[in-house]
Amino acid sequence: MDQYRTPLFDAIRGFIDEGNAPLHIPSHKLGQAIHPKWKAYAGDEIFKMDLCEVQGLDDLHQPKGAIQESQQLAADAWGARESYFLVNGTSSGIIASICTVCGEGDKIIVPRNAHKSVVFGLIVSGAVPLYVNAEIDRERGLVGGFLPSALARVLDENPGAKAVFGVSPTYHGVCSDMKGLIDATHAHGGLFIADEAHGNHVYFHEDLPSGALALGADFACQSIHKMSGSLTQSSMLHIGEGCKELNGARLRACLQMAQNTSPSYLLQASLDLARSYIATEGHDLLDNLIGMVRRARERLGAIHGVDVLGPDLIGGHGIFDYEPIRLVVSARKLGIEGYELYEILRRDYRIEMEFGDYYYGVCVLGLGTQESDLDRLVQAMDDLSGKWRGRRAPLAWDEELPPMPPMLMTPREAFFAERESVPWRNAKGRISAELIVPYPPGIPTICPGEPFTDEVWGFLDSQYRNGRHLHGPKNGQLDEVNVVAE
Ligand SMILES: Cc1ncc(COP(=O)(O)O)c(C=O)c1O
Incomplete structure (x- = not known):
């Protein structure tokens, strides 16, 4: 398909250009009643695009026009059978997927480290989770991969489990053997729901880990806003080419339940445009990004007391692959906790990372990352290393995890x-x-x-x-x- 096409954005532009009197929601009326401070800062045009289901702009919940066409283009770009835009984030896609596949009392296998929206999906559907522990790299304080052999054991013990949920890559860039997990699920007659909140860009460059849809996943929930350049909160749910037993009517009903009835056109247009951009320019942008991150990772790794997670993790602790543009740094050898690192970088170096945990600071990079920002990170870590050298003992995480408690209630x-x-x-x-x-x-x-x-x-x-x-x-x-x- 012609991935340069942007049918929804074009329809919105066309509607605005017609100059219709706006006797419809929303009340700011094409920006007329937006606070002047905001308009002075942001300009006028963006507010005109904040529309609702006016004639010609289609309806997310029953798409027959521009949204349908835009979703078809998305399916083509990601190699899916069908794609659905989500305006309530990947969380809404996860909830809708679980509710589509599982009803009250149905079993679903879930890695214990899954995102909390999975628990919301379990609550809404009434499904019974069978939790599986991912591997743990104790030395690095890192959750590793979800092993197909561990999954196969649970599937053998629970014939009739309806679905398996899997996340790859994780927040820390760790990828499981998704093909092994998907094949094991299908061999037992279940459906596989992939959480690709952090892995939707991987489809657009051959040096990135394989995407779950290409490996046979039935559902893939993707935060396009996190990794593929759309506006915050906008995501997609894709149905895999080989998905058997999809109850389409139930899926659409579940998507309606999990989302609002006034889906933002700014968010939907951003999905239309982000898809076009990554499908046409993504390869070059990612090529450049992969090179930038590789250089930054090498420079960071050479700094005293600084560690960076990277492809050398592959092969241990169920880690099948590593997402190379996720930059996860640690100053634990300098005795600095990840939480502190997160604060120090912001306070002293004006660098805002995504997240800090005990050992790590997680930098989420993307199509818009500039090399100068990575240079600032390298310089800051170098400076920090000089200042903190020898001041504290290295951190060590040596806690034994308690056994998983029994499930007394769903x-x-x-x-x-x-x-x-x-x-x-x-x-x-x-x-x-x-x-x-x-x-x-x-x-x-x-x-x-x-x-x-x-x-x-x-x-x-x-x-x-x-x-x-x-x-x-x-x-x-x-x-x-x-x-x-x-
Ligand atoms: C692994 C994972 N899955 C799902 C989600 C939910 O994504 P969204 O914020 O798009 O709802 C997140 C959000 O942080 C996540 O990290």
């Missing part, structure tokens, strides 16, 4: 059960109504429906006291937790 039962907030000291033995994820290693220690066993309670308590960041409980504090009422 996530849905635990979510909808009456709940109460209890002081942390009284939580032992109670069933959690929430997810708690310490970093490292970024794997939930407890999920909704599981009890605070002695081991889980003790582990979380020591993590908290040692200053590790906990995602899930209120404000990241362990003063109180939400449990199912007795």
